[in-house]
Amino acid sequence: MVRILSFVGTRPEIIKSLAFHRAAKNIPELEILFLHTGQNFGQTMADCFWEGLEIPLTESNPNFKHETPGAIAGSLLDYMTSKIDEYKPDVVISNTDTHSAFYAAMAAANRKVPVAHFEGGIRCEVRTNPEEINRRLADHLSDWIFPIADGDVQFLINEGISKDKIFNLGDITLDALNIVLKEHDIVPQSGDYDLLTTHRQENTNDPKRLARILKGVADAGHKTVFPVHPRTRQMLDSGLPAEALKQATNIEILPPQGYVDMVRLAAGCRKVITDSGGLRREAYMLGKPVISLVWFVWFKEMLKLGFKKSVGADSEKITDAILNFNPQGERPPLFGDGNAAERILRKIIEKVSDEA
Amino acid sequence: MVRILSFVGTRPEIIKSLAFHRAAKNIPELEILFLHTGQNFGQTMADCFWEGLEIPLTESNPNFKHETPGAIAGSLLDYMTSKIDEYKPDVVISNTDTHSAFYAAMAAANRKVPVAHFEGGIRCEVRTNPEEINRRLADHLSDWIFPIADGDVQFLINEGISKDKIFNLGDITLDALNIVLKEHDIVPQSGDYDLLTTHRQENTNDPKRLARILKGVADAGHKTVFPVHPRTRQMLDSGLPAEALKQATNIEILPPQGYVDMVRLAAGCRKVITDSGGLRREAYMLGKPVISLVWFVWFKEMLKLGFKKSVGADSEKITDAILNFNPQGERPPLFGDGNAAERILRKIIEKVSDEA
Numbered sequence: 001m002v003r004i005l006s007f008v009g010t011r012p013e014i015i016k017s018l019a020f021h022r023a024a025k026n027i028p029e030l031e032i033l034f035l036h037t038g039q040n041f042g043q044t045m046a047d048c049f050w051e052g053l054e055i056p057l058t059e060s061n062p063n064f065k066h067e068t069p070g071a072i073a074g075s076l077l078d079y080m081t082s083k084i085d086e087y088k089p090d091v092v093i094s095n096t097d098t099h100s101a102f103y104a105a106m107a108a109a110n111r112k113v114p115v116a117h118f119e120g121g122i123r124c125e126v127r128t129n130p131e132e133i134n135r136r137l138a139d140h141l142s143d144w145i146f147p148i149a150d151g152d153v154q155f156l157i158n159e160g161i162s163k164d165k166i167f168n169l170g171d172i173t174l175d176a177l178n179i180v181l182k183e184h185d186i187v188p189q190s191g192d193y194d195l196l197t198t199h200r201q202e203n204t205n206d207p208k209r210l211a212r213i214l215k216g217v218a219d220a221g222h223k224t225v226f227p228v229h230p231r232t233r234q235m236l237d238s239g240l241p242a243e244a245l246k247q248a249t250n251i252e253i254l255p256p257q258g259y260v261d262m263v264r265l266a267a268g269c270r271k272v273i274t275d276s277g278g279l280r281r282e283a284y285m286l287g288k289p290v291i292s293l294v295w296f297v298w299f300k301e302m303l304k305l306g307f308k309k310s311v312g313a314d315s316e317k318i319t320d321a322i323l324n325f326n327p328q329g330e331r332p333p334l335f336g337d338g339n340a341a342e343r344i345l346r347k348i349i350e351k352v353s354d355e356a
Numbered sequence: 357m358v359r360i361l362s363f364v365g366t367r368p369e370i371i372k373s374l375a376f377h378r379a380a381k382n383i384p385e386l387e388i389l390f391l392h393t394g395q396n397f398g399q400t401m402a403d404c405f406w407e408g409l410e411i412p413l414t415e416s417n418p419n420f421k422h423e424t425p426g427a428i429a430g431s432l433l434d435y436m437t438s439k440i441d442e443y444k445p446d447v448v449i450s451n452t453d454t455h456s457a458f459y460a461a462m463a464a465a466n467r468k469v470p471v472a473h474f475e476g477g478i479r480c481e482v483r484t485n486p487e488e489i490n491r492r493l494a495d496h497l498s499d500w501i502f503p504i505a506d507g508d509v510q511f512l513i514n515e516g517i518s519k520d521k522i523f524n525l526g527d528i529t530l531d532a533l534n535i536v537l538k539e540h541d542i543v544p545q546s547g548d549y550d551l552l553t554t555h556r557q558e559n560t561n562d563p564k565r566l567a568r569i570l571k572g573v574a575d576a577g578h579k580t581v582f583p584v585h586p587r588t589r590q591m592l593d594s595g596l597p598a599e600a601l602k603q604a605t606n607i608e609i610l611p612p613q614g615y616v617d618m619v620r621l622a623a624g625c626r627k628v629i630t631d632s633g634g635l636r637r638e639a640y641m642l643g644k645p646v647i648s649l650v651w652f653v654w655f656k657e658m659l660k661l662g663f664k665k666s667v668g669a670d671s672e673k674i675t676d677a678i679l680n681f682n683p684q685g686e687r688p689p690l691f692g693d694g695n696a697a698e699r700i701l702r703k704i705i706e707k708v709s710d711e712a
Contacts, residue, residue, distance in 0.1 A: 074431070077430075130466075133465055133466075137496060160511075
């Protein structure tokens, strides 16, 4: 029996858990435990993401603290270390690029437990991007890395990480998306609205950037739905962007959405305007043009194929892309075939057995 | 004026501060502030290291907590972040491979302040070695890296770090050693005792390893002085290694020594038996054979030249090396010329000015 401990802190990690939990049902020699780190903006946010997903959560950290960088680091490391000591896993999963992902890798390395990192190798080559920091450090702490695209494999090799630690077995996000489409009878079709999301510090912590984004969307005049992340909400409730929002009468504000509802919104929209790394991939998988609100680039492949346009927080470029960006042509399966989770879990079991 | 903030937490960082403080006197356009992070095993340990060095300390962190990994991370990150916000430095120094060094780089990267990392690039390629974790992660968070040996430059390049971020300008440890030799009229000569130190978790947290080390030194029967790190002290005071120590009547236990006294002991001894990365280099600089108590290798060059023997915690090998390891031959200056600190500070000023 191989015991895997997966620390889950934020939306992309919850989505991965859905795929892993379903895949694990096919693997009797595996026990996978999901522990919520308490990250996210308040318990409501996390609850909303778990809703309707039927993933058994072993427990949640009641003591997550987010007030300062030290509080985040301290509360995550202590929770994770104590749980590694308690459950004695064979492997700890580090999911993606969040604080929870980095500190899970750190806690496991401290305790000399092997680390498997999902979505490793993605790089935008901006040193102080918070996700870049977490992802790169987690990669360099890991025993096995599971990137989701060929370009990311190359980034890892360029950083001296041995090829025999790297396995590109597909993107778990596609597994999860397929599960939700199927189980909730959602059929992708082009609707009469665009979908807008923004949650990255680069955009949400700068009221001028957020105001420029809102102006760009407002000027296009197209009906737009905007599920608002709590961090974005805080910024909207203060000063400048609130003014910009008032003028954006074509934008419909929604509370944070659970994963199933987000898939429904993405499947039914015309275009996706976002700074999210997960949603942009889901949009590509669903055949939606992606307008990216960050100026740096993840997934050069999507850009090369013409399905994504990076506009940053430039109002005019955003308006122009909403009105005129209509990618056509081939849309090859960049992110695997939707069966990544089971392949990855079986690979982990194989590696653990090799080392035993 | 360029303001550099140097967080200093442990012995090797204090030694570097000595060299930087003296070198900075020659550079009027520079302000360098030394802040003590409070790391080390209790305030006494830190006090003892600062003793006699005349380095002005801007302040000390009164709230360092060492009880758990989270307490260490949290108390360091919060202190450092608040001091970066307060002093608004142009550059933050990350010294070597300690928790203080890693979290200094992390705090600065979070605040988008450039990071200069000293002693970067050293690798033993053991993923869960605590120093390897801190050093590798600090390297990947840094803007400019100052390795101390050519082999380490290559490790950095192999990890995809751009050559124009890497400057091998010599080892600051040699600067500091020369300062102390000169100012305290210490002349290296081969005495009638060996010098033993051990402080690494790999050795101090495992009573069996520590007992084997003591047995190896006892069996050689040679007079040995043993300044004891507080972590080693804790282990000696409990069970098995205490027994081994009783039989080692040739070993003289000393309390932790200040830097000047350590240099005096190293300069006057016959051989150095250690798991310290700093002391082994100082020993080489002083012409002393080094018997290494770790099985993994830093500084392959010293090994290749035959001035170091890696014996780990193997009693017989330790005894044999004490009795029979007598390296001869050329001892080229592997670690620079003793003027590294000023060159490094001037390089940092140049890089800051380039980016302004």
